Amino acid sequence: xxxxxxxxxxxxxxxxxxxxxxxxxxxxxxxxxxxxxxxxxxxxxxxxxxxxxxxxxxxxxxxxxxxxxxxxxxxxxxxxxxxxxxxxxxxxxxxxxxxxxxxxxxxxxxxxxxxxxxxxxxxxxxxxxxxxxxxxxxxxxxxxxxxxxxxxxxxxxxxxxxxxxxxxxxxxxxxxxxxxxxxxxxxxxxxxxxxxxxxxxxxxxxxxxxxxxxxxx
Amino acid sequence: xxxxxxxxxxxxxxxxxxxxxxxxxxxxxxxxxxxxxxxxxxxxxxxxxxxxxxxxxxxxxxxxxxxxxxxxxxxxxxxxxxxxxxxxxxxxxxxxxxxxxxxxxxxxxxxxxxxxxxxxxxxxxxxxxxxxxxxxxxxxxxxxxxxxxxxxxxxxxxxxxxxxxxxxxxxxxxxxxxxxxxxxxxxxxxxxxxxxxxxxxxxxxxxxxxxxxxxxxxxxxxxxxxxxxxxxxxxxxxxxxxxxxxxxxxxxxxxxxxxxxxxxxxxxxxxxxxxxxxxxxxxxxxxxxxx
Numbered sequence: 001x002x003x004x005x006x007x008x009x010x011x012x013x014x015x016x017x018x019x020x021x022x023x024x025x026x027x028x029x030x031x032x033x034x035x036x037x038x039x040x041x042x043x044x045x046x047x048x049x050x051x052x053x054x055x056x057x058x059x060x061x062x063x064x065x066x067x068x069x070x071x072x073x074x075x076x077x078x079x080x081x082x083x084x085x086x087x088x089x090x091x092x093x094x095x096x097x098x099x100x101x102x103x104x105x106x107x108x109x110x111x112x113x114x115x116x117x118x119x120x121x122x123x124x125x126x127x128x129x130x131x132x133x134x135x136x137x138x139x140x141x142x143x144x145x146x147x148x149x150x151x152x153x154x155x156x157x158x159x160x161x162x163x164x165x166x167x168x169x170x171x172x173x174x175x176x177x178x179x180x181x182x183x184x185x186x187x188x189x190x191x192x193x194x195x196x197x198x199x200x201x202x203x204x205x206x207x208x209x210x211x212x213x214x215x216x217x
Numbered sequence: 218x219x220x221x222x223x224x225x226x227x228x229x230x231x232x233x234x235x236x237x238x239x240x241x242x243x244x245x246x247x248x249x250x251x252x253x254x255x256x257x258x259x260x261x262x263x264x265x266x267x268x269x270x271x272x273x274x275x276x277x278x279x280x281x282x283x284x285x286x287x288x289x290x291x292x293x294x295x296x297x298x299x300x301x302x303x304x305x306x307x308x309x310x311x312x313x314x315x316x317x318x319x320x321x322x323x324x325x326x327x328x329x330x331x332x333x334x335x336x337x338x339x340x341x342x343x344x345x346x347x348x349x350x351x352x353x354x355x356x357x358x359x360x361x362x363x364x365x366x367x368x369x370x371x372x373x374x375x376x377x378x379x380x381x382x383x384x385x386x387x388x389x390x391x392x393x394x395x396x397x398x399x400x401x402x403x404x405x406x407x408x409x410x411x412x413x414x415x416x417x418x419x420x421x422x423x424x425x426x427x428x429x430x431x432x433x434x435x436x437x438x439x440x441x442x443x444x445x446x447x448x449x450x451x452x453x454x455x456x457x458x459x460x461x462x463x464x465x466x467x468x469x470x471x472x473x474x475x476x477x478x479x480x481x482x483x484x485x486x487x488x489x490x491x492x493x494x495x496x497x498x499x500x501x502x503x504x505x506x507x508x
Contacts, residue, residue, distance in 0.1 A: 014255075014378075015255065016255045017255065017256045017258070018257070018258045018259060020259070021255075021257070021258075021259060021262070021285075021287065022287065022288075022384060023287050023288055023289070023290045023384060024286060024287035024288060024289055024290075024452060025289075026289065026290045026291070027289050027454070138507065138508060142507070143466075145479060145482045145483070145486075146469055146471075146479030146482070146483075147297075147299060147466070147469050147479065147482070147483050147487070147505075148299075148302065148466045149465075149466040150460070150461075150463050150464065150465065150466030150467075150468070151456065151460070151461075151466070152456065152461040153455070153456065153461075154454045154455050154456065155451065155454065155455070155456050155470055155471050155472070155478075155479075156289075156454035156472070158454070159453065159454025159455075160454050160455065162456075170464065170465075178304070178465075180304075180350045180351060180352060181304075181306060181350065181351065182349075182350055182351075183305060183306045183307040183330075183347070183348070183351050184306065184307035184308060184310055184311040185307070185311075185324055185348075186307065186310075186324075186330075186345060186346045186347065186348060187310075187323070187324055187325070187326065187329060187345060187346065188322075188323050188324045189323050189325070192345060192346055
């Protein structure tokens with residue numbers, strides 16, 4: 001009896017008895033959906049030392065001080081408090097990292113509303129990826145091929161659209177270093193509990209001097 | 218004598234069937250008699266899905282839609298991960314945990330991120346429970362999940378044929394057919410399979426209601442579960458949840474049969490590394506590096 005039952009249960013497991021269930025409906029035709037790149041349309045604001053009624057810093061646009069009608073110099077003043085919000089924390093100190101040795105006007109046009117390439121070609125802020133691509137060619141190539149920067153939506157553009165990020169969504173243009181962060185929680189299975197020896201990792205592991213450069217390698 | 222034997226036989230049968238009579242706690246006779254996934258007709262499947270939806274409502278107090286989503290003809294899935302970009306932030310782990318309705322108590326996920334020493338690939342020396350700021354300068358990070366092998370050791374090990382490879386390359390489990398023997402877990406060289414030691418506990422409001430039979434429906438206690446490249450998403454054209462969550466764009470997914478796809482460009486142009494290639498498992502999950 002048991003053998004019969006076992007035979008009945010096991011026979012036919014290798015293929016679908018109802019072959020119409022093996023595949024879903026086919027998808028045909030050319031990709032009809034597009035890839036949308038999330039890009040900033042305006043310059044961002046800098047946190048000022050002044051707070052609003054909610055206690056959050058008041059944002060100030062660059063052109064407020066550096067605008068075409070202002071007399072303020074275009075060159076950055078070291079220690080200028082308005083610029084403390086532009087930068088990255090290194091060893092506990094907030095630094096104004098100007099993207100290597102670059103000056104503002106290497107990228108920003110005098111009208112403060114557009115940027116320009118090294119050859120002087122003016123670009124809208126939405127097209128800043130071309131600006132970055134001047135120096136970061138391999139990254140731009142990888143981005144175009146889908147292996148840098150990530151995406152959300154559909155892998156199959158025949159079935160739906162896709163959304164991607166402009167370079168400056170992830171990399172602050174004035175301090176492009178990708179900031180180190182705390183990871184999401186790890187697994188808590190009983191069999192993964194750290195062995196006593198492994199738990200005694202030296203505390204110096206966590207010193208910021210050991211932090212990576214923002215890339216895995 | 219004969220009458221005594223018949224009485225004894227009837228008593229023995231009754232004794233043997235006693236556990237069936239005591240079936241309760243949501244385990245019904247319908248469930249017990251349910252046939253293997255591949256033997257179900259469309260009508261059978263509809264009934265099974267209705268029953269599972271009702272059961273989820275009873276046990277977890279959440280209305281869900283469970284579908285049976287089948288492979289798209291002409292699609293072979295492939296997945297690649299850029300080890301040069303990954304920073305070990307575990308965003309993919311978190312996304313998998315939520316998308317696939319994992320047990321909240323164990324923070325289960327189909328992905329484990331190994332923190333490894335630079336300059337080697339000794340998996341034994343890696344850490345999966347690291348808890349400090351990432352990335353560390355002397356480490357690199359290698360997320361590991363199901364490699365959807367074309368020569369899958371787990372499928373060979375399964376004694377009940379509860380796990381098999383689908384037409385688009387995804388290795389799936391019929392969670393109503395698995396008996397929980399865990400041979401597949403022993404067989405997998407990537408430690409990609411998980412076992413439900415306890416009934417998964419998930420608050421009703423956190424349950425992802427878009428579910429499918431072979432993927433992210435809440436699994437019963439005592440069965441083995443695994444990554445399906447989010448087949449309930451990818452078989453309708455969407456990207457896997459772990460890829461969407463990645464802040465660095467380390468992950469590349471697509472149809473390997475499409476010469477214009479992102480995954481094909483990576484496989485043809487990058488330095489691609491197959492984990493434990495010497496085992497001959499022929500994975501569909503690849504690691505690669507930038508220049």
